[in-house]
Amino acid sequence: MPRSFLVKKYFSNKKPCYRESHLESQRAFVPESLPRAELPAENNSSPLTCYPDSQFFSGSDALPSPLSPITPVSPSSSPLDLSSSPSSSSSEEEEDGGRSSDPPSPDIIQHVYHCLHCSNSYGSLSALSHHQLSHFPQTPRASSLPAEVSARPAFHCKHCPKEYTSLGALKMHIRSHTLPCVCPTCGKAFSRPWLLRGHIRTHTGERPFACQLCNRAFADRSNLRAHLQTHSEVKKYQCGSCARTFSRMSLLHKHNASGCCPPS
DNA sequence: CTGGGGAAGGGGCCC
C-alpha cells in the first residue's frame, strides 16, 4: 500500500474479511426484529451509532449493547483476526483505550525504542543506547555508532505488531481494533463513522453518487469513480506491454498475473 | 476467464 508509509509493516497483513460468508456467525446474533434492509426514516436522519467514549465499553466486563450483538469472539472467528497479537486472547483488553477522543492510556500507547540489530525493545532512549553498545563492544562511544543505529521513537499498537511514527496515526489505527462505530441495524462495527455511514447505505439502499452518463447510482464515491472508467475509451490503468487499459488497478493486476507481461 | 459492481479498510489532508 503505497500511501501507508507511516506504518512499518513487519508481516503480511492480509485484510480482515468482512464478507457475508465470513459473518455467518455474527449474523446469527441479529435479532429478527431488526430488519436489515430498511431503516425507519427517523433513524436515517441520524443513523450512526458511534460510541467515541466508553458508553458501551465502560468496564472490563462490559458487554456490547443489545444494538451491537457482535460479541467479542475467538480470534479465529473474529472479523479482525488478531490471532497474531499476543494480547488478543484477553477479552478485557478489547474494550480499553482507543476510542476516538479518549486520550490513550499508557498501557496502550507504548513509547518504545527498538534496537535495530536485535528484537529487543526499551522504554527509554538511554536504555536502548546502553543496550546497543553491546552490539559494538569495540566502539563503545555512541558517537561512533553507525548512523542507522540512531533510535527513532515508535508508537506501538498493543493489539498488533504495527508501529507508527505519530501518535495520531496510532490512535487512528487502534480504532480498527476497537471498532467503536456500531450499525444499529445489524450490529456490525466499524472503525470510523464514515465507514459506518457507508455501510448503512447498504441497508437503506441510498445511492447518492450518480453517474451523469448512464444514470446509474452508487453508494460509494470511489465505486462511482471506478464505474466512470468503464465509460472511458482509454481507461486509467494501462498495461505496460500490450497497452490495454483497464478501469481498475485490480483488473490490470489480474491481467498481468494472467501472463500478458511475463517478466523479461 | 474477464470485467464490473459492491463493500470495506486505511492513510492523508483540511478544517
Place this chain on the structure above:
DNA sequence: AGGGCCCCTTCCCCA
C-alpha cells in the same frame, strides 16, 4: 487534536 472527507486500494461476488 480530533473529526470528516477524499482518495486509493483490495477483496469478493456475479454476469
